Amino acid sequence: MKCLDNGLALTPPMGWLSWTRFMCQTDCVKYPKHCISEDLFLEMADVLVKEGYQAAGYNRVNIDDCWMTKTRDKNGRLIADPVRFSHGISWLADQIHKRGLLMGIYSNFGQRTCMGFAGTDLNNIETDALTYAEFNADYLKFDGCFQPENRLNQAYPKMGESLNRTGRPMVYSCSWPYYILTVAKRQPDYPSVVKHCNLWRNYDDIQISWPSVLSIIDFYDANQDMFAKFHGPGHWNDPDMIIVGNQGLTSDQALVQMALWCLWSAPLLMSNDLREMMPGTREILLNKRLIAVDQDPLGIMGKRFKQDNDIGYYRKPVTPLVNGKHSFVFVAFNRAATKTSVTLDFALLGLEEALIYDVVDLVSGEQLNRLTIADTINLEIRATSVAVLKATPLLLKTNAQRDGDEKSSITIFPYIIAILALVFYLLAFRPKR
Numbered sequence: 494m495k496c497l498d499n500g501l502a503l504t505p506p507m508g509w510l511s512w513t514r515f516m517c518q519t520d521c522v523k524y525p526k527h528c529i530s531e532d533l534f535l536e537m538a539d540v541l542v543k544e545g546y547q548a549a550g551y552n553r554v555n556i557d558d559c560w561m562t563k564t565r566d567k568n569g570r571l572i573a574d575p576v577r578f579s580h581g582i583s584w585l586a587d588q589i590h591k592r593g594l595l596m597g598i599y600s601n602f603g604q605r606t607c608m609g610f611a612g613t614d615l616n617n618i619e620t621d622a623l624t625y626a627e628f629n630a631d632y633l634k635f636d637g638c639f640q641p642e643n644r645l646n647q648a649y650p651k652m653g654e655s656l657n658r659t660g661r662p663m664v665y666s667c668s669w670p671y672y673i674l675t676v677a678k679r680q681p682d683y684p685s686v687v688k689h690c691n692l693w694r695n696y697d698d699i700q701i702s703w704p705s706v707l708s709i710i711d712f713y714d715a716n717q718d719m720f721a722k723f724h725g726p727g728h729w730n731d732p733d734m735i736i737v738g739n740q741g742l743t744s745d746q747a748l749v750q751m752a753l754w755c756l757w758s759a760p761l762l763m764s765n766d767l768r769e770m771m772p773g774t775r776e777i778l779l780n781k782r783l784i785a786v787d788q789d790p791l792g793i794m795g796k797r798f799k800q801d802n803d804i805g806y807y808r809k810p811v812t813p814l815v816n817g818k819h820s821f822v823f824v825a826f827n828r829a830a831t832k833t834s835v836t837l838d839f840a841l842l843g844l845e846e847a848l849i850y851d852v853v854d855l856v857s858g859e860q861l862n863r864l865t866i867a868d869t870i871n872l873e874i875r876a877t878s879v880a881v882l883k884a885t886p887l888l889l890k891t892n893a894q895r896d897g898d899e900k901s902s903i904t905i906f907p908y909i910i911a912i913l914a915l916v917f918y919l920l921a922f923r924p925k926r
Contacts, residue, residue: 499657501664502691503726504788505760506632508553508595509537509546513699513734513764517559517608521577527766529559530577531585538592540767547593549779550788554589555597555632555762556582558608565611571600571624586629597632597664598625602648607638615648622655625663632664637672642679645669653689666731667693683723692729692760695720699733699764701741703877706750707828709733713757714797714805721794724758730794731760738765738774745878748856749826751777752879755787756795756809756824782855783881786811786822795822799841803829804874808843813885818845820885822855827874835880837870842884850884863887 511529521528538554541547560582566572573582582598589596600606600613600621613621613635625633635652637645649669656663667690670681675696686693696712699705709732713720720730735754737747754761763778777783786809795809805826810819823842827833844850844866852861852870856879861870864884872880 499662499665499691501662501727502729504790504792505729505758506553506664506666506692507550507761507784507788508555508597508763509541509551509767510553510555510557510597510634510734510762510764511537512557513701513736514739514766515764519559519574519577526768528577529556531580534585534596535588537767538589538594541594542592544767544775545779546763546767549781550784551761551763551778552593553595553597553632553762555599555634557599557634558601558606558636559610560599561606561610563610565617569617569620571611571613571621582628582630590629595631596629597634597666598628598630599634599636601636601638602645602652603638603640605639607636613652615644615651618648618651619655619658622652622659625656626659626661629661630663632666634666635668637668640672642673642677645672646682646685650685650689664691665689666691669693670695671697683719687723687728691727692731694731694733696732699736701736701739703742703746706736706742706746710749710753710826713753717794717796721796724794725792726790729758729760729792732757734762734764735778736764737778738763738767738770740771742771743877744771744773744777745875747771747774747777749877749879751780751783752824752856752881753807753826755783756807756822756881758787758789758792758794758809761787780856782853782858782883786855786881786883795824798843803827804833804835811883815886815888818848818886820883823882823884825872825874825880827876827878830876832876833874835872835874837872837880837882839864839868839870839884840866842866844884845886848886850886853883853885855881855883 518524518528521530534554541551560573561571562574586596603612604614605612649667653665656665670686671694673679673681724730789811793810795807797805797807799806807824809822811822825835846866849863849865852864874880
C-alpha cells in the first residue's frame with residue numbers, strides 16, 4: 494500500500510471534464526444550461542454516448558471544483574450542494590455508470606478548494622478517500638491551491654495510499670509538480686510523483702485561446718527530455734484539457750492541439766460544450782487514427798527533434814513493430830500565420846536504411862506511396878496547422894528466413910521431379926480401350 498501501483502491508466506485517460514468550459518458557474522437560475530449541476534454532467538454523458546465519443550474511447554465524465562458545499566456535514570464528510578446536486582453524487586455516479594461511462598470527482602488539498610469550497614486537509618484525507626469510494630467514483634483530481642511545498646509533499650503520497658486502501662479502483666490525478674515546478678520554480682521529485690500518481694500537471698491551466706495552447710507547447714518542447722523520462726503506461730504527464738470545440742481556436746489550431754497531445758500520449762480530457770460544437774471540430778476529436786497514436790500501448794512520449802524557423806518536426810515510436818523495428822509517427826507543425834511548403838526528407842527521420850515503409854496521412858487517412866529513406870515528401874501546411882504522417886515498415890524477410898526458403902526449395906525439388914515423372918508415365922502407358 495506504500496506505492497500507488499493500482500494497475501490503472503495503462504493508456505492515457507480519455508473523457509470530458511467541466512473546468513475550462515464551465516469553470517465555477519453556480520447560478521442555475523440565471524444559467525440553467527451552463528451551471529455546475531447534476532443536469533450538466535448527465536447531458537454531457539448522454540452526448541458522449543449518442544454522438545460516438547464513447548465508442549471512440551472518451552469514457553469518463555469528470556466533475557471539477559464547486560460540486561460541494563462550503564462546509565462539511567455534521568459528521569465531517571464532504572457533501573454535494575443540495576440544490577445543484579439534489580440526488581447526491583452516488584446517484585449521479587450510478588446514472589453515469591448505467592450509460593457505460595466512468596465518473597471522476599475533484600478536491601483540493603487544504604481547508605478550501607481553489608474556488609473556496611470545502612477542501613481536504615491532512616486530517617481529512619483518509620475520510621475523503623473513503624467518501625469517494627462510497628460515491629463509487631472512478632477518478633480523483635487532487636488540486637493543491639494555496640499550499641507550501643512541504644505540505645504538498647506530505648499530502649499527495651498520503652492521498653494515493655488512502656485511495657489504494659479503499660479497495661475501489663480510482664485513477665489518481667495530481668497537480669503536485671505544477672505547484673513546485675511552475676509556481677515555486679523548484680525541481681519536483683518526479684520519481685516520487687510517478688510512484689504515487691497516475692497522471693500529473695506540470696504547467697499553467699489551459700485557457701480557451703491559441704496563445705494558451707502555444708504556451709503549453711513551448712513549455713513541453715523546452716522540458717521534453719525531463720518529462721519523457723517519467724512518462725509511460727500508468728503514469729502520464731498531463732498538459733491539461735483538450736479545448737477543441739470551443740470558440741477561440743480555428744479548426745487548424747484545434748488540429749494542432751489534438752495532434753501534439755496525441756503525439757505526447759497525453760490524457761485526452763475534453764472541456765467543451767458537447768451540445769454546441771464549432772463546425773468541423775467533432776471530426777478532429779473523433780479521428781480514430783490520431784486517437785490510436787495517443788492510446789498506443791508503448792506509451793512513448795513523442796519529442797521535437799528539429800526546429801527550422803517556423804516549422805517544428807516531431808517524432809514518436811509506435812506499434813506495430815515489424816521484425817523488431819518500430820513504426821513512427823511524424824508531425825510537422827507550422828507556427829507561421831501563412832501557408833508553408835515543406836519537403837520532408839526521410840533520411841533525417843530516423844528510419845531504417847534497409848526497410849520500405851507504408852506511409853499514411855493520419856489527418857485525411859490517405860495512403861501515400863511506399864517509401865525508403867532515399868525518398869522525400871512535399872507537404873503544404875496551412876497557417877498554424879500540422880501535417881501528421883505514420884510510417885510502418887513492411888514485413889520483410891530476414892536473411893535467415895530467405896536462406897530457409899532456399900533450403901526448403903532445394904529439399905522439396907526432388908519430390909516435385911518424381912511426382913511429375915509419375916504423372917507422365919501414367920499418361921503415356923495408360924491402357925487403350
